[in-house]
Amino acid sequence: MKTQIEQAREGYISEEMQAVSQSEIIEQGILCGKIAEGTVVIIGGKHHGSQAVGVGEGLASKVNASIGTSTDIIDIGLEKEKARAAQESGADTLMELSVGGDLDMIRREVIAATSLPVGTVPLYQAFREATDKYGDPNKLTEELLFDVIERQCADGVAFMAIHCGINLYTVERLNKQGYRYGGLVSKGGATMVGWMLSNQRENPLYEKFDRVVEILKKYDTVLSLGNGLRAGAIADSLDRAQIQELIINCELSEDARKMGCQVMVEGPGHVPLDEIETSIILEKKMSGGAPYYMLGPLVTDVGAGYDHITAAIGIASSSRYGADLLCYITPAEHLALPNVEDVITGVKAAKVAAHAGDIVKLRGLAGKRDLAMSLARRDLNWNKQFELALYGKDARCIRDSRMPGSEHHCTMCGDFCALENANKHFKGKVKV
Amino acid sequence: MKTQIEQAREGYISEEMQAVSQSEIIEQGILCGKIAEGTVVIIGGKHHGSQAVGVGEGLASKVNASIGTSTDIIDIGLEKEKARAAQESGADTLMELSVGGDLDMIRREVIAATSLPVGTVPLYQAFREATDKYGDPNKLTEELLFDVIERQCADGVAFMAIHCGINLYTVERLNKQGYRYGGLVSKGGATMVGWMLSNQRENPLYEKFDRVVEILKKYDTVLSLGNGLRAGAIADSLDRAQIQELIINCELSEDARKMGCQVMVEGPGHVPLDEIETSIILEKKMSGGAPYYMLGPLVTDVGAGYDHITAAIGIASSSRYGADLLCYITPAEHLALPNVEDVITGVKAAKVAAHAGDIVKLRGLAGKRDLAMSLARRDLNWNKQFELALYGKDARCIRDSRMPGSEHHCTMCGDFCALENANKHFKGKVKV
Numbered sequence: 001m002k003t004q005i006e007q008a009r010e011g012y013i014s015e016e017m018q019a020v021s022q023s024e025i026i027e028q029g030i031l032c033g034k035i036a037e038g039t040v041v042i043i044g045g046k047h048h049g050s051q052a053v054g055v056g057e058g059l060a061s062k063v064n065a066s067i068g069t070s071t072d073i074i075d076i077g078l079e080k081e082k083a084r085a086a087q088e089s090g091a092d093t094l095m096e097l098s099v100g101g102d103l104d105m106i107r108r109e110v111i112a113a114t115s116l117p118v119g120t121v122p123l124y125q126a127f128r129e130a131t132d133k134y135g136d137p138n139k140l141t142e143e144l145l146f147d148v149i150e151r152q153c154a155d156g157v158a159f160m161a162i163h164c165g166i167n168l169y170t171v172e173r174l175n176k177q178g179y180r181y182g183g184l185v186s187k188g189g190a191t192m193v194g195w196m197l198s199n200q201r202e203n204p205l206y207e208k209f210d211r212v213v214e215i216l217k218k219y220d221t222v223l224s225l226g227n228g229l230r231a232g233a234i235a236d237s238l239d240r241a242q243i244q245e246l247i248i249n250c251e252l253s254e255d256a257r258k259m260g261c262q263v264m265v266e267g268p269g270h271v272p273l274d275e276i277e278t279s280i281i282l283e284k285k286m287s288g289g290a291p292y293y294m295l296g297p298l299v300t301d302v303g304a305g306y307d308h309i310t311a312a313i314g315i316a317s318s319s320r321y322g323a324d325l326l327c328y329i330t331p332a333e334h335l336a337l338p339n340v341e342d343v344i345t346g347v348k349a350a351k352v353a354a355h356a357g358d359i360v361k362l363r364g365l366a367g368k369r370d371l372a373m374s375l376a377r378r379d380l381n382w383n384k385q386f387e388l389a390l391y392g393k394d395a396r397c398i399r400d401s402r403m404p405g406s407e408h409h410c411t412m413c414g415d416f417c418a419l420e421n422a423n424k425h426f427k428g429k430v431k432v
Numbered sequence: 433m434k435t436q437i438e439q440a441r442e443g444y445i446s447e448e449m450q451a452v453s454q455s456e457i458i459e460q461g462i463l464c465g466k467i468a469e470g471t472v473v474i475i476g477g478k479h480h481g482s483q484a485v486g487v488g489e490g491l492a493s494k495v496n497a498s499i500g501t502s503t504d505i506i507d508i509g510l511e512k513e514k515a516r517a518a519q520e521s522g523a524d525t526l527m528e529l530s531v532g533g534d535l536d537m538i539r540r541e542v543i544a545a546t547s548l549p550v551g552t553v554p555l556y557q558a559f560r561e562a563t564d565k566y567g568d569p570n571k572l573t574e575e576l577l578f579d580v581i582e583r584q585c586a587d588g589v590a591f592m593a594i595h596c597g598i599n600l601y602t603v604e605r606l607n608k609q610g611y612r613y614g615g616l617v618s619k620g621g622a623t624m625v626g627w628m629l630s631n632q633r634e635n636p637l638y639e640k641f642d643r644v645v646e647i648l649k650k651y652d653t654v655l656s657l658g659n660g661l662r663a664g665a666i667a668d669s670l671d672r673a674q675i676q677e678l679i680i681n682c683e684l685s686e687d688a689r690k691m692g693c694q695v696m697v698e699g700p701g702h703v704p705l706d707e708i709e710t711s712i713i714l715e716k717k718m719s720g721g722a723p724y725y726m727l728g729p730l731v732t733d734v735g736a737g738y739d740h741i742t743a744a745i746g747i748a749s750s751s752r753y754g755a756d757l758l759c760y761i762t763p764a765e766h767l768a769l770p771n772v773e774d775v776i777t778g779v780k781a782a783k784v785a786a787h788a789g790d791i792v793k794l795r796g797l798a799g800k801r802d803l804a805m806s807l808a809r810r811d812l813n814w815n816k817q818f819e820l821a822l823y824g825k826d827a828r829c830i831r832d833s834r835m836p837g838s839e840h841h842c843t844m845c846g847d848f849c850a851l852e853n854a855n856k857h858f859k860g861k862v863k864v
Contacts, residue, residue: 070848072836175861179861181806186850187845191848194857233806235799273788300784303784304824304827305821305829306822313748313788316731333844336833337842339834352732353741359704359705360705367667369734370734371733377614377766378665389736395736398763402768402771410769411502412502412768412769413502414505414532415503418616418618418621418622419617422615422626426616429611
């Protein structure tokens with residue numbers, strides 16, 4: 001099987017490219033060119049038994065929802081319910097990040113429960129199996145690691161976050177700068193650092209990067225170069241350790257692309273509002289335009305309980321400056337495993353935010369929906385407003401719960417409605 | 433009674449300045465200088481029977497919560513409950529914007545129910561009384577208008593949004609550009625435009641601006657120059673009509689300041705993410721640094737039902753670029769009169785966002801809380817985290833609802849906790 005990037009290089013317009021071209025309003029030829037040069041990836045499609053989702057330059061910003069069991073809460077039914085809720089709420093991709101229970105079974109059931117492309121972090125399962133087998137995650141062998149990656153690809157995983165960029169040199173930079181304010185917050189990253197330190201060996205995902213790429217290519221699984229040293233604190237944002245890892249990830253993204261593997265790069269984490277643009281410029285420049293997958297980012301550390309909002313702020317800014325795939329954050333972040341309601345709240349906040357960024361990034365392509373909404377609002381056309389709102393059903397519920405005496409306006413202003421009053425005077429002036 | 437700006441010019445440090453200096457960690461002399469030059473205003477204080485709140489350059493961004501009846505829903509008990517809920521959730525100021533019921537009584541009861549400084553929009557009551565008296569808001573007389581302003585000041589209103597900047601010249605600019613995509617969305621603004629057009633007369637609040645200032649000065653009520661032509665649609669942002677009104681408001685702010693009246697300028701509304709900075713630079717430059725009070729802004733038009741989130745995105749960006757007072761938006765915006773839960777949701781989203789902006793605007797002054805939080809998080813000190821979180825009680829509830837087997841970590845990652853794992857390896861490297 002040829003990967004999308006290989007097909008695009010040959011000028012072949014795949015079924016997936018056709019689907020993305022239609023849903024994004026981008027010409028097939030232009031899209032094909034972007035896939036060929038690696039500034040757009042297509043995640044999922046026929047071979048993954050899922051929708052095909054385009055991520056990258058010139059396309060709408062996409063939102064990923066992460067679900068999965070922890071070692072404390074293992075409930076497959078709940079995870080499948082979260083997967084469905086995420087999809088219904090508008091998530092574009094789903095990551096299945098279980099670390100507790102029968103990981104093969106959970107992954108397969110979640111993939112079957114959704115038509116969204118599903119991503120994973122294979123290091124979780126690799127370290128879990130090493131612990132089960134040898135009683136110590138640091139006894140993970142290369143063979144087991146690559147076996148887990150291939151097993152997950154074979155199940156139809158559409159994209160994979162793999163921590164290839166944390167090498168010994170990067171860990172040295174982390175050591176030199178002194179340990180961090182926010183510690184390490186990537187599960188895969190922290191455990192791989194532990195593995196390297198206790199084995200005094202190079203990260204096999206870095207050392208044998210070609211082998212990683214060969215496996216993913218075989219299944220056209222998109223490689224997402226994991227951000228194992230991402231900042232988990234505003235004070236750690238853009239620190240030397242993280243940028244060192246970014247350099248390596250960007251270098252590897254070029255290698256992967258050359259080998260014909262679709263690839264994107266992952267970013268933080270916790271980032272203050274004025275450093276988001278820098279993070280995106282760096283990634284785009286150093287990687288030669290690989291799609292950027294940002295986790296949040298969260299723009300303050302003190303929002304616990306409201307981190308869907310601190311992430312929405314970061315997502316809007318990231319989307320505006322060119323990030324391509326944004327991971328939602330739920331209100332349970334930093335506190336507990338998200339429940340179904342948390343997943344819904346997180347997806348909706350992220351989608352609204354991604355759209356706010358797209359208004360700037362894509363200009364009219366995204367903004368025309370806002371324009372139509374404004375006209376409907378000005379003309380007090382409520383049904384049209386509910387059609388155009390991102391979450392019209394929810395909006396209608398709020399209005400219906402407090403209906404006004406007159407159907408024209410709403411109970412916010414009652415008959416003191418500015419729109420209604422002004423429309424009287426300006427009827428003749430309306431151009432649109 | 434001398435106003436705060438008059439006292440500051442004489443180098444007199446008032447009780448209110450002392451209070452603000454303490455709560456903001458700014459030296460009294462520096463604060464006094466900023467009040468004297470008009471880049472900071474103090475809203476409320478002893479004479480208003482409320483807390484004194486500093487708004488402006490070098491101070492933390494403040495959040496206003498607006499409440500009030502509509503003509504459809506009139507329930508004084510509910511409004512008082514909203515006032516208390518807004519204060520408990522962390523609002524810094526409160527606007528009482530009732531348009532239905534006994535307006536004098538509601539205002540007085542709300543002022544009594546809170547220790548926050550309370551603001552109003554006197555045009556609402558003026559037009560209501562004109563309608564009651566003459567059957568037509570356009571029959572509002574100058575005398576009634578100024579009488580309402582003084583009556584509200586005498587009740588202890590600490591700040592007032594008054595639409596002085598919409599003059600005939602501005603309305604001509606609005607006419608010339610053709611009517612707007614989003615219409616007029618300011619109740620006071622739209623009705624005043626109607627008054628001017630039907631009476632073919634200049635806005636008395638502009639024509640007799642000195643009289644407005646004299647009344648407000650007498651009570652040291654802060655004048656907030658209302659944004660009557662604010663954009664209610666992304667497509668209308670920074671349009672000529674709005675910038676024309678801003679020019680006039682900035683000119684008037686200079687006059688008011690010269691006369692010894694504390695003054696700030698109001699801004700929009702609906703603003704795309706890439707125009708927020710421009711809006712703030714313009715206001716600060718043209719007004720000579722008057723504090724900027726932004727309403728939201730909302731960064732997309734299609735977020736109905738989730739406009740506390742679209743506003744949080746706008747508020748964070750506004751706070752970052754220098755806006756000083758930010759009006760919250762509730763999930764009921766554009767749909768219905770907010771209930772108590774909407775008020776709480778709106779205030780919390782806005783406070784979290786304002787803080788995210790302050791991290792950039794005030795650097796270490798705001799960021800030290802985030803730093804302390806990061807250290808507590810790294811060290812898995814949960815009680816400390818709940819102390820430092822903006823809404824620690826809410827955060828604790830989420831954690832408590834899904835407690836882990838071990839008290840150290842949380843149910844998100846269970847015993848696969850990145851922080852815990854990495855702390856083992858880096859114990860010796862921790863500097864802070």
